[in-house]
Amino acid sequence: MRWDIFCKVIDNFGDAGVAWRLARQLQAERGADVRLIIDDMATLARLDRRVRPDAEAQTVGGITVTRWGRPLGAVADVVVETFACEAPPQYVEAMADRSPAPPWINLEYLSAEDWVGRCHRLPSPHPRHLLTRHFFFPGFGPETGGLLRERDLLAARDAFQGTPAARHRFWQDLALPPPAAQERVVTLFGYDTVQVHDLFDAWAASKQPVRCLIPDHTPLAARAAHQARRPAGENRATLGALTLAWIPFRDQVDYDPLLWAADFNFVRGEDSFVRAQWAARPMAWHIYPQPGDAHRIKLEAFLEKYLAGLEPPVAQRVHDLFLAWNGEGHLGEAWNALSGDWPLWTAHAATWAGQLAAGPDLVSNLADFVDKLL
Numbered sequence: 001m002r003w004d005i006f007c008k009v010i011d012n013f014g015d016a017g018v019a020w021r022l023a024r025q026l027q028a029e030r031g032a033d034v035r036l037i038i039d040d041m042a043t044l045a046r047l048d049r050r051v052r053p054d055a056e057a058q059t060v061g062g063i064t065v066t067r068w069g070r071p072l073g074a075v076a077d078v079v080v081e082t083f084a085c086e087a088p089p090q091y092v093e094a095m096a097d098r099s100p101a102p103p104w105i106n107l108e109y110l111s112a113e114d115w116v117g118r119c120h121r122l123p124s125p126h127p128r129h130l131l132t133r134h135f136f137f138p139g140f141g142p143e144t145g146g147l148l149r150e151r152d153l154l155a156a157r158d159a160f161q162g163t164p165a166a167r168h169r170f171w172q173d174l175a176l177p178p179p180a181a182q183e184r185v186v187t188l189f190g191y192d193t194v195q196v197h198d199l200f201d202a203w204a205a206s207k208q209p210v211r212c213l214i215p216d217h218t219p220l221a222a223r224a225a226h227q228a229r230r231p232a233g234e235n236r237a238t239l240g241a242l243t244l245a246w247i248p249f250r251d252q253v254d255y256d257p258l259l260w261a262a263d264f265n266f267v268r269g270e271d272s273f274v275r276a277q278w279a280a281r282p283m284a285w286h287i288y289p290q291p292g293d294a295h296r297i298k299l300e301a302f303l304e305k306y307l308a309g310l311e312p313p314v315a316q317r318v319h320d321l322f323l324a325w326n327g328e329g330h331l332g333e334a335w336n337a338l339s340g341d342w343p344l345w346t347a348h349a350a351t352w353a354g355q356l357a358a359g360p361d362l363v364s365n366l367a368d369f370v371d372k373l374l
Helices: 013-030 041-047 089-097 115-119 153-161 164-173 197-204 219-228 252-261 271-278 291-306 312-325 331-337 342-357 362-373
Strands: 002-007 033-038 057-060 063-067 078-082 104-107 123-125 132-136 184-188 210-215 236-239 242-247 264-268 283-286
Touching: 002 013, 013 033, 013 041, 013 063, 013 078, 013 252, 013 271, 013 362, 033 041, 041 063, 104 362, 132 362, 153 164, 153 252, 153 271, 164 252, 184 252, 197 210, 197 219, 197 236, 197 242, 197 331, 210 219, 219 236, 219 242, 252 271, 264 271, 271 283, 271 342, 283 312, 291 312, 312 331, 312 342
Parallel strands: 002 033, 002 078, 033 063, 078 104, 104 132, 184 210, 184 264, 210 242, 264 283
Antiparallel strands: 057 063, 123 132, 236 242
């Protein structure tokens, strides 16, 4: 079948990242003929180096990528609007003229809130046309659409984490030495509102060496370079027990091994948030800030699910780190408070990933739902 996926980029990499993963998995695993209509080709090019940021239309890995606003021609067999963006009015008119009308899906933002399960797959009739849009919610339970997860993802993760040679090649590719025996590896990816100076101070004063990997050409990379007085032309700087390493920004294909290689991942948005959970490593999520602190409700809903099963004192300390990463608390103190909890949290992260993997992935759920609508 032909699928059209519409995406307007609001949350920088998150919106484009989810739409591109969806397109790639539909094409690779379902044999779908996919077209992605996106309004920010430059952001998509950061996520896949094969994308030409100045092109109006192109084919990448068998997927047609078209800049929003270009004539689209025939309506697809399935239409997906990501994150409540709306297909152009003339396209909707063409959908109404088609018989039968194509399944019309609104793929919503990921949330762990209880109402998501009640709204998942609900119909919404169009006020003027004989068309019905259905809401499809990603989520963390069987009552939702699940999470994006490629068929071979977990096997690839386990092979990487269980094979010393694979990990050695990873560090070679980064032009960095493998970590020392007691060195803790952390990745750092967040919005520019994060106050990381006290976290760097805590790491610098730590008894355990810390290596922090920061994707270059991001706001936090610039802030870290200023604090560490990064030498011109160098990709490393040392502050006490902390080694900061600026690494090239990695596209989607190369991003997962970065998470797999780390002991801890600070992430942001939606796409990296989900990938960090599949990495089966401790992590902290910087949720996209929303007016009226609406994001705090989503954060607490996730933490209620994520922390279930951890001993209450440990769960509270993890909770405090999440809040500090989101600007509520002292980040360095929250990190230090977890010094004795790493074995428990690491085991819990693996258990959590296994629980998530027990159900179908989002693309399988979505394809099954579309089949029922046809």
